[in-house]
Amino acid sequence: EAGVTQSPTHLIKTRGQQATLRCSPISGHTSVYWYQQALGLGLQFLLWYDEGEERNRGNFPPRFSGRQFPNYSSELNVNALELEDSALYLCASSFQPVDEQFFGPGTRLTVL
């Protein structure tokens, strides 16, 4: 069974640009979650999508947004990039919201 996949592996942008990160969940999983892991700050919950709808978001500004497609894959968009957005962005999926979440390999975003 294929795990959660994410692309790209690495992304380098300059301040003010936009970044788009992509995630494909495990087959059969309808919930997709996004997390930010910045150095020294631990894993911070960003967004939760289920059945195409945004169900919950963490304490992040509106320039962090995303969507979930009919095939349950998801996209995270970060607008007006700031230096402190540099982090590992992790996508996870689960069968149901209360279930265990499985993580993808992450996208390392560097903002210069």
Next chain:
Amino acid sequence: QKEVEQNSGPLSVPEGAIASLNCTYSDRGSQSFFWYRQYSGKSPELIMFIYSNGDKEDGRFTAQLNKASQYVSLLIRDSQPSDSATYLCAVNILSNSGYALNFGKGTSLLVTP
């Protein structure tokens, strides 16, 4: 803010010993609890999950949950150098805005040969 607290470590144990990792959480409404292992530069890997009070064993790993004390722990028996990693405790909570998985900052474990 619903907190998940872990001792950052590093926790150093000799090979073959039992490693004990602890986690406390603040939200009494928490429903499910998870332990993840994260090697440096890699994504978190699920080790155990537990929903009910008591112990749950899986191979060398035992998760313990005490909801009254708001405490969850992970025991690793016969620790191996390959167990050296950061262990993340995660607590799934349901708020008015929906589910969210809150992570502790992790405990660094070092198993010495």
